[in-house]
Amino acid sequence: MINKNNYETFFMSYIDNELNAAEIAAVEAFVLTDSKYTEELALFEKTKVHTPSTESIEMEDKIFLYRFPEMQASLDTNFKKSLYKKEAPIRKIVFTPNLMRASFTIAALLILFIGIQLFKTNTAIKEKASVVSTNNASTHSKQTENTILPSKELDASLKNSNAAIVSSQPVNKKINLINNSVIEPSTNSVIDIEKHSASNHINSNIINAEESQSALLVKLHETQIRSSAMETVSNEEVKNIPVILSSYQEINTEQEDRTINIGMLEIDGAAFRGITRRVSALLKRNKIEKEK
Amino acid sequence: MTDLEFNICVDDYSDGVYRFILKISKNKEDAKDIVQTAFEKLWVNREKVETLKAKSYLFTVAYHLMIDQLRKENKIVMTDSFDETTQTVSQGSSELKQLLLQAINNLNPTQKSLILLKDYEGYSYQEIGEIMQLSESQVKVYLHRARLILKNKLTHVEKMSA
Numbered sequence: 001m002i003n004k005n006n007y008e009t010f011f012m013s014y015i016d017n018e019l020n021a022a023e024i025a026a027v028e029a030f031v032l033t034d035s036k037y038t039e040e041l042a043l044f045e046k047t048k049v050h051t052p053s054t055e056s057i058e059m060e061d062k063i064f065l066y067r068f069p070e071m072q073a074s075l076d077t078n079f080k081k082s083l084y085k086k087e088a089p090i091r092k093i094v095f096t097p098n099l100m101r102a103s104f105t106i107a108a109l110l111i112l113f114i115g116i117q118l119f120k121t122n123t124a125i126k127e128k129a130s131v132v133s134t135n136n137a138s139t140h141s142k143q144t145e146n147t148i149l150p151s152k153e154l155d156a157s158l159k160n161s162n163a164a165i166v167s168s169q170p171v172n173k174k175i176n177l178i179n180n181s182v183i184e185p186s187t188n189s190v191i192d193i194e195k196h197s198a199s200n201h202i203n204s205n206i207i208n209a210e211e212s213q214s215a216l217l218v219k220l221h222e223t224q225i226r227s228s229a230m231e232t233v234s235n236e237e238v239k240n241i242p243v244i245l246s247s248y249q250e251i252n253t254e255q256e257d258r259t260i261n262i263g264m265l266e267i268d269g270a271a272f273r274g275i276t277r278r279v280s281a282l283l284k285r286n287k288i289e290k291e292k
Numbered sequence: 293m294t295d296l297e298f299n300i301c302v303d304d305y306s307d308g309v310y311r312f313i314l315k316i317s318k319n320k321e322d323a324k325d326i327v328q329t330a331f332e333k334l335w336v337n338r339e340k341v342e343t344l345k346a347k348s349y350l351f352t353v354a355y356h357l358m359i360d361q362l363r364k365e366n367k368i369v370m371t372d373s374f375d376e377t378t379q380t381v382s383q384g385s386s387e388l389k390q391l392l393l394q395a396i397n398n399l400n401p402t403q404k405s406l407i408l409l410k411d412y413e414g415y416s417y418q419e420i421g422e423i424m425q426l427s428e429s430q431v432k433v434y435l436h437r438a439r440l441i442l443k444n445k446l447t448h449v450e451k452m453s454a
Binding site: 008009012013015016018043044046047048049050057058059060061062064065066067068 | 295
């Protein structure tokens with residue numbers, strides 16, 4: 001029942017329309033007992049917010065809240081499904097014993113093929129090297145084959161050697177004697193040499209001239225002996241003479257036109273060096289920039 | 293709930309929900325978004341929600357969305373400022389009414405929601421409890437506290453003016 005202690009609760013329930021008819025009547029009777037309660041109920045009434053008639057807060061864009069059947073997209077399910085990209089099937093490779101064997105044989109064949117190719121390239125390089133060495137050897141042999149040279153060539157060589165001789169008169173006399181005994185045309189050259197006076201290099205030239213002359217004499221004797229012997233020696237015997245063509249090629253790493261062989265590949269040495277230099281320069285530049 | 297019934301709900305309740313949210317959040321765009329989301333949820337659950345309970349459902353969803361929004365924006369503590377919408381609402385009303393609206397704005401969101409749901413929308417304690425997920429007695433106590441605050445404020449202003 002409403003009294004002095006709980007009247008506020010009843011008043012608030014009254015203004016909130018949460019009281020039944022009997023309680024409402026009791027509250028109205030209680031208020032009439034004292035004007036103080038009338039004023040207090042009026043104050044509670046003022047706390048109630050009444051919706052004013054002028055207030056017209058309406059939501060904008062209300063049209064978007066409506067649902068019309070036309071607005072609802074009705075796409076065919078098959079079409080929707082077709083929009084999804086199908087995943088590619090994952091192929092699982094199971095290594096069966098047969099497959100393992102096959103793969104091993106293929107790998108072995110590949111290794112064998114690569115090995116053969118490498119062997120071929122190595123042999124080709126060696127052959128090239130041997131050809132080069134034989135050429136060198138042939139040029140060298142030309143120098144040593146003075147013994148087999150014909151007499152005319154010998155004369156020419158002797159002339160050249162005589163021309164190089166600058167010596168004093170006693171030596172020239174000796175040479176003249178030798179030359180006259182063996183070769184006649186050399187006398188003219190000796191005479192020419194005699195016309196030239198002796199220089200300050202006499203002593204050294206004498207020694208050189210003596211050595212060369214003695215060597216020449218030995219060679220001349222050998223040629224005479226061999227030429228006479230060669231006539232008698234048969235062709236079969238010539239064939240039996242062993243020819244040793246062993247030579248060693250020294251590779252010059254600083255040579256710019258050198259080619260680098262890696263398997264079947266031939267790389268130009270100069271180009272390769274240029275590339276390496278550029279790469280190193282680039283790396284250095286990057287390092288400097290990073291340090292900056 | 294059919295399409296037609298849903299559209300009737302839009303006609304009947306969209307303004308009420310929008311007003312309720314706008315009064316508390318004071319942001320038109322937020323209020324619009326919340327109303328849109330609430331009706332979207334109603335549409336999704338139209339098979340489960342009865343037409344008679346659609347209003348309560350809409351207010352419940354909107355209220356919780358608003359609370360989440362306020363928590364996100366850290367706006368739980370309301371300011372004393374009177375925004376444009378409140379001023380337009382109070383145009384033509386008495387000075388006492390303006391003071392009352394100002395006092396309501398100073399209430400916390402729960403008390404404000406209780407006052408608005410009771411006075412503006414005319415919900416019973418039980419319905420408010422359902423919307424705000426409170427018991428009936430809790431609604432009664434919280435609402436009475438809010439009214440006492442408002443009454444004390446009005447009394448103080450009246451004494452000052454006298």
